[in-house]
Amino acid sequence: MSIEARRDVFQAxxxxxxxxxxxxxxxxxxNLNAIAENFSISRPAVSxxxxxxxxxxxxxxxxxxxxxxxxxxxxxxxxxxxWVDQYRQFWNTQFDSLDHYLNQIQNNNQSDQ
Amino acid sequence: xxxxxTPKAELKIVRQFKAPQPLVYNAFASREAFAAWWGPAGSxxxxxxxxxxxxGRTHYKLDNNGLLMWALFRYQKIQQxxxxxxxxxxxxxxxxxxxxxxxxxxxxxxxxxxxxxxxNGITTLTLHAEPVNATPEQEKTFADLNTSMNxxxxxxxxxxxxxxxxxxx
Numbered sequence: 001m002s003i004e005a006r007r008d009v010f011q012a013x014x015x016x017x018x019x020x021x022x023x024x025x026x027x028x029x030x031n032l033n034a035i036a037e038n039f040s041i042s043r044p045a046v047s048x049x050x051x052x053x054x055x056x057x058x059x060x061x062x063x064x065x066x067x068x069x070x071x072x073x074x075x076x077x078x079x080x081x082x083w084v085d086q087y088r089q090f091w092n093t094q095f096d097s098l099d100h101y102l103n104q105i106q107n108n109n110q111s112d113q
Numbered sequence: 114x115x116x117x118x119t120p121k122a123e124l125k126i127v128r129q130f131k132a133p134q135p136l137v138y139n140a141f142a143s144r145e146a147f148a149a150w151w152g153p154a155g156s157x158x159x160x161x162x163x164x165x166x167x168x169g170r171t172h173y174k175l176d177n178n179g180l181l182m183w184a185l186f187r188y189q190k191i192q193q194x195x196x197x198x199x200x201x202x203x204x205x206x207x208x209x210x211x212x213x214x215x216x217x218x219x220x221x222x223x224x225x226x227x228x229x230x231x232x233n234g235i236t237t238l239t240l241h242a243e244p245v246n247a248t249p250e251q252e253k254t255f256a257d258l259n260t261s262m263n264x265x266x267x268x269x270x271x272x273x274x275x276x277x278x279x280x281x282x
């Protein structure tokens with residue numbers, strides 16, 4: 001199998017905690033402690049999620065003095081709608097074809113009788 | 114939370130078909146029916162394998178004016194004639210999951226759930242689709258497991274492909 005471990009935007013938002021983190025820092029950057037305060041899971045667990053978000057290109061960490069601030073990179077989210085749009089278009093085409101097929105076989109069945 | 118900026122990468126499509134529910138269900142469940150409609154117009158579909166049951170796989174090839182694509186369905190949960198859940202992915206010719214042939218970033222695997230219901234001869238089909246929630250670690254474990262499990266019948270897949278290519282040539 002050639003499944004490669006990938007870090008991408010889909011990976012980033014697949015997890016509900018990570019979605020909440022992005023929402024939290026979407027309009028203001030926050031340091032790790034401030035982010036962790038919003039969650040019941042442990043600080044290392046939050047830190048792990050942020051690490052994944054960084055690897056997915058969704059979060060950037062900026063050092064300011066002794067503090068590290070997490071910033072959301074919302075541009076990366078555009079990729080999601082691209083995928084969803086493509087997939088929607090794909091299925092709509094399939095359903096047009098299904099519609100055509102269903103009409104056809106029902107007409108054939110009627111003319112057989 | 115107030116400022117929801119994170120779209121969940123999911124998709125819902127509702128369509129109505131002027132056909133009884135068993136007929137719509139059968140369009141997915143029967144190899145003959147599936148082969149008659151699946152695949153965008155203008156492309157040639159070749160169903161390489163078809164095994165519609167929980168745990169079964171359907172592997173097919175699409176030829177769109179010489180642009181070849183292979184894809185795989187892995188059926189997870191089937192409730193005849195009401196719902197079908199399956200994972201879909203692009204593959205290489207041998208059926209190994211591969212990244213998308215499109216220039217955009219596409220999830221490796223998508224979970225699809227199709228539900229059907231009929232009222233007065235009109236069947237409503239609802240499709241829910243979302244990328245599979247797998248961490249790279251899970252994917253690796255899965256890949257490792259599959260490699261050892263597949264080694265036995267990889268050869269058979271290859272032979273089937275060769276056979277199919279021959280009889281259709």
